[in-house]
Amino acid sequence: MKALKTLSDVVVFCYAVxxxxxxxxxxxxxxxFxxxxxxxxxxxxKALGAVGAGLMLVKLLIGKLYIMSLQYDRHRAQVKINELKADLYERKQAYRSNSYSESASMEMAVASN
Structure with a gap:
């Protein structure tokens, strides 16, 4: 999408020049002519003006699509970050519960001796 946006920018610039x-x-x-x-x-x-207006409209639409794709990519990255945070939290909780159960069983073994 970035290449398409860059291409449209170059075409519009060349047309303007x-x-x-x-x-x-x-x-x-x-x-x-x-x-x-x-x-x-x-x-x-008139024809050159119409072509220029059409190029600007295409450039506007490509720009909007590019922004939407960037926002979607950002959203996907945020969802992935949230999934990784949840996984990390679950692993910490599992580690803490394993550490707690191991220390409790060791205390019980020491207390029974």
Whole structure:
């Protein structure tokens, strides 16, 4: 998921750089897109705006999915930690009860002698 998020970030950044270069006339839209009339240029900019909006929407959705996957991984890690704590507590209780029963049986053996 992290690779997908990184890829979407790179694509959006490259698209933004392309648009900036196109708007500052460092790239010529007439030669790149073979647009000669004003209507074609207007349609080109509308299409580029729509593509940009779509890319930003995809980037937003991928970001949300990435955050949800991180939260799920954190939840799974917390559940595992709780299971390990419970196991440790049970082992301590078993050790204490074994130590107590051994010391009690030794005291009883000493007392009966």
């Amino acid at each position: 392309f648009i900036v270069l196109l708007l500052t006339n460092l790239l010529d839209h007439k030669t790149l 073979d647009s000669t009339t004003e209507e074609q240029v207007l349609a080109l900019y």
